[in-house]
Amino acid sequence: MATSILFHAFGLKGIHHEAKQYIQDTILFKARSSITITCPHSGSREATFKDQKRRLLRLGQMGRKRSALDLQLHRLECRKCSRRWRPSIPFADGLRMQLI
Numbered sequence: 001m002a003t004s005i006l007f008h009a010f011g012l013k014g015i016h017h018e019a020k021q022y023i024q025d026t027i028l029f030k031a032r033s034s035i036t037i038t039c040p041h042s043g044s045r046e047a048t049f050k051d052q053k054r055r056l057l058r059l060g061q062m063g064r065k066r067s068a069l070d071l072q073l074h075r076l077e078c079r080k081c082s083r084r085w086r087p088s089i090p091f092a093d094g095l096r097m098q099l100i
């Protein structure tokens, strides 16, 4: 349900909501990337997960509460060309948040 709230309220696509947490005056949405896997170099759809990275992104206000997105991003390795890449999240370009 919160996946649709993130889409309709904030326009976030390509993520799947997993949990939410209330920290003081902030609602923290935990989510993971659900972007389809396609190698940008060879176009292959066969890849393995190598590691993951956590990014905290500030979202807009929800009533009187602040909100943020805790997003898990995977780094992938192509089985065909052995190159590694991290799928881009277009809605997060230039938005960074160190701590909530």
Ligand SMILES: [Zn+2]
Pocket (backbone or CB within 6 Å): 039, 040, 041, 042, 043, 044, 078, 079, 080, 081, 082, 083
């Ligand atoms: Zn490749």
